[in-house]
Amino acid sequence: MSVSKAAPETQEPYPLSTLRHSVAHLMASAVGKLFPGVQYGFGPSIEHGFYYDFDLPEPLTDKDLKRIEKEMRRIARQSPEIKREDVSREAARERLLGWGQEYKLEALDGIPEDEAISFYGHADWADLCEGPHIDSLDRPFHFKLLNIAGAYWRGDEKRPMMQRIYGTAFWTESELAEHLEWLKEVKLRDHRRIGTDLDLYSTHEEAGAGFIFWHPSLGIVRHEIENFWWEEHIRRGYEPVYTPHVLREELFEKSGHLEHYAEMMYAPMTIDGMPYRVKPMNCPGHILMYGSRGRSYRELPLRWAELGTVYRYERSGALHGMLRVRGFTQDDSHIFCTPEQLADEIAGVLELTDFILKTFGYEYTAYLATKPAEKFIGDDDIWERATAALREAADKVGMPLELDAGGGAFYGPKIDFKQKDALGREWQNSTVQCDFNLPERFDMTYTDRDGTQKRPIMVHRAILGSFERFVGGLIEHYGGKFPLWCAPSQVAVIPIREQHAEYCGKLARELKADLFRVRNMDEPGHMNKKIKQAQHDQIPFMLIAGDRERDEGTVTIRRRATREQEVVPFGEFLELIRSLRETRSLTLERNAGAARGT
RNA sequence: GCUGCUGUAGCUCAGUGGUAGAGCACUUCCUUGGUAAGGAAGAGGUCAUGGGUUCGAGCCCCAUCAGCAGCUCCA
Incomplete structure (x- = not known):
């Protein structure tokens, strides 16, 4: 989940991001003063503030944040002027070697040959940095250091873990206060807090992490949403189907899940001497049903819907309340159709998604994710036709599309939705995906008008995504005040x-x-x-x-x-x-x- | 999974090696009240679990489980 709260963008003559980057530098210099020998990583400005990564022998604590803030104010008062220095690559290397800044040396090596090398600094501190920065730290601004967390060097889990300090900065005190107020509201609306307070759900150490128990009060919320969901689906020609949760492993070999998705799947269990797996997705089951008899072009499109409960292994640290769990129910549906029907079918999905998201009071943005540059299957022609069908469908229902170039799945292009909640935060739940892969793997066919066997196109789509994540998000969106x-x-x-x-x-x-x-x-x-x-x-x-x-x-x-x-x-x-x-x-x-x- | 932090009553939290605490919630009795907490009494805890150190552990050490802030990865 990302956040896109409206924030003031600029204050002459510098944009807010420049201020924040400079405050990150100020923080880094303070950390250098208080913790001699610190190794510096990166320290950019981000959506709502900034961070800086440090490699320190001692773990930082919340108490250190206060000390660092104090030191920052001292430094800003004492030597406010920020200076830029252009140096040769060799001089930069020598300087960083002299300081023993190994991460910065690596960063230096990453700068393309034709780019200039510069340092920005204040007082006796400087950092390899391309800028820009504000000219002086005695400009009026307001900041606060917020929290400490671990972060891998360059975001790579195989590389060392550094200590990251997050903070934020604004030009005015009132904007800072407003932002802190917003953070308080986010905390107040946390679905985990409200979930306990209103007796909505629980998790249990005895049951294992990442499994949600829906209490009666949240059970009825889900029941109502399910009723609404089915009503709108049946109205639009979807048919309910139900498929088993434990299936022979062979099926997931054939679908390719075992090959590409094995680390997300739970270990096999043996039944009658044969390996079985708990399903991580519903599609293979639906495909089996499709193949249970010959299919005619006359019965297409098929729109099969299932509230299918799936189980996926998530790493322990990734689990988060109802939003990231190990067992969840998708509002899944698979549409099997001819290439000619594709645009109409997608249009129907877009219209339904729009209706459902708006019913819950979500604004949203739709993104067209196109063919990935490297890993993909299917020839260019079919990709082009499917992408065109997605575009045509959006056109048909008057839905504007942003472009997510190369963001498609390896098996086909898709449209993803980012919905914006009451606090301006964005969530991704809804998705419509064209799939050329599974029909191929399972040799799915239908008999066309001319008597020849043709390959249907398969569309995967979920609108709520999963009940766990969607309802968890709803709790925060409504702050517990359900309609x-x-x-x-x-x-x-x-x-x-x-x-x-x-x-x-x-x-x-x-x-x-x-x-x-x-x-x-x-x-x-x-x-x-x-x-x-x-x-x-x-x-x-x-x-x-x-x-x-x-x-x-x-x-x-x-x-x-x-x-x-x-x-x-x-x-x-x-x-x-x-x-x-x-x-x-x-x-x-x-x-x-x-x-x-x- | 990784880094750091945390785990005491249903909830929020106090308790720095020597007899387990508070507020709210809960139960019972009293209270008959016109728009956000009436009063009193009571019950409730193997201090996450398992080991260790110590005469003695909620407190110190180790492991495990669960959670939190992130990173990484995702519906």
Whole structure:
């Protein structure tokens, strides 16, 4: 997941990235002062700040960050001027040798022959660097060092692990404060925190890492999403299929998974003396079904959909809450079609993806990923035709495409979606991929109009990606405040006094009869406490009723996250939430149908 | 997997080698309250697990498991 929060880009005369790179230098010089003998790696500016990599004998701690910040301020005050020095390659080498900077020497060797070599520095410190930098550290700016982490030299896991310090910098104090506030909000919305707080899911040491247990409250969220998903798929001519989880190893040899994907697959188990594997993907199963009898052009396209649970080995350090797990359910589908049908089929997928993502309130960008430069199968002609079909499909539904040149899979071009959540962070879940490989490997055919056997094209597509990742992302996107249609509890009914429990019970029964999920809070205890509880649990609506409401047949509505009260006849409330549910409204306001996708 | 850090009650956390703590949540009783925490009492922990050091370990050491920040890799 990457992040693309709107950030101020420039401040005359320097862009923010230049400032951040200079602050990275300032940090490096401070680290050099405090830890003599440090070896420097790279220290670029990044999307929301900067980092610098160091090789130090001692591990850094959070306490060191404060010391380093202090030293940075001292240095900036004392010798603010940043100087550039152009040197010959030989002089640079001698200088770096003199300083004993081995990583920098390697970096120097990586600079092309025809490029100039320069150092940037301040005070008695300098760094091999092409710049640019701000001219002086006494310009007004504000920074903060954020965290320490390990990072491989040059991102290569076979090379030494260095210590990386992340920080951020802005021209103004208010921008820095705003960014820190945003980081706080990110932390507050963390699905792992909300997941525990709202009793949504758990993982268990006893069960092993990377396996998600969906509690009832999140179970109903998923159930609603599944219903929605199936409804829209069946509407569009998809057919549900179900395939087994454990299959003979031979099948994965034939599909090529064992060859290309073995390190992601769990070890074989022996059944009747034969090796079997837990499936890491659903496609081989669907292909078997396709091949169960002869196929005619008349029955194409076939759109087979399965919420298929797969298991993949992920390295322990890669696991992350619900977002990166070892067992997950894909909203998978395979479309088998003729080359002529391809563009229409893709268009249908794009339209459906657009509809589903917008229902959840996601903006998105679609990327066309074309033929990789090196490893690929299939001849140029079929790649060109498939890529053209993807373009044509996007055109047909009026979807703009960004280009991801060479980003296709080895088996075909694809369109990937990056969806943007409420905090401006981007997630990649949805994908549509053309596949020329598997139809070939499994010798899939259909009989065409002229009686000849032809090869179908196979399209893999997932829109949510996996329920685990998608719902984990949704928790953060909504901050636990699910829209009414999929909220775990939809209405809390709160009597003002115990004697109003009867009226409240009647309201609750009527809502339940209409299949609303109701929390009837008729247990003894104070109303205020129940309001607080319902608020904490992010229940969209509270219905509060006392003498007045009972006598008039009304309810007092209170929406989550607001203190405003509204008294309406119960029938009117029922109508409101029916309409919110039907339109899968993202808000809790009347006429919210119009608010779809905003 | 790698580097660093962490693991004490359901949750958030205090506890620097000598009798396991707090707040919230939970249970019971009292409280009958008009829009975000009424009061009292109670229950709840082999201090992740297994070894070691020590007269004595939640605390020190080692291993394992799980988690966190990243790197690498991905739906």
